[in-house]
Amino acid sequence: MSKLEKAMDTLINVFHTYSAWEGDKHKLCKRELKDLLQNELGEYLEEQKDATSVDRILKELDENGDGEVDFQEFVILVASLTVACNTTFCESS
Numbered sequence: 001m002s003k004l005e006k007a008m009d010t011l012i013n014v015f016h017t018y019s020a021w022e023g024d025k026h027k028l029c030k031r032e033l034k035d036l037l038q039n040e041l042g043e044y045l046e047e048q049k050d051a052t053s054v055d056r057i058l059k060e061l062d063e064n065g066d067g068e069v070d071f072q073e074f075v076i077l078v079a080s081l082t083v084a085c086n087t088t089f090c091e092s093s
Helices: 003-019 030-040 051-061 071-092
Strands: none
Touching: 003 030, 003 071, 030 051, 051 071
16 A cells, blocks of 8 residues: 555544544544544644534534534544644745
8 A cells, every 4th residue: 555545544544543432433423532532632722622622623624514524524523633834834845
């Protein structure tokens, strides 16, 4: 696999590792999202340590209003963070 294919595979596997913990195995409930944010994106999302920030992130990502984050909504978060990191990288170069 190419580096990009490996990255995509990793993204899919990380999402489903957390989404499989409880409830709908294809969506992240609030607890699963919080654990994923802390364990996988802790350095990029320092603010997620605040209890209300997980609620805010969930609300922002939950486009269909079902109180959970599906894979498409999760990818939006990862893409947004990636764009922000690239912007920071370009500004510091």
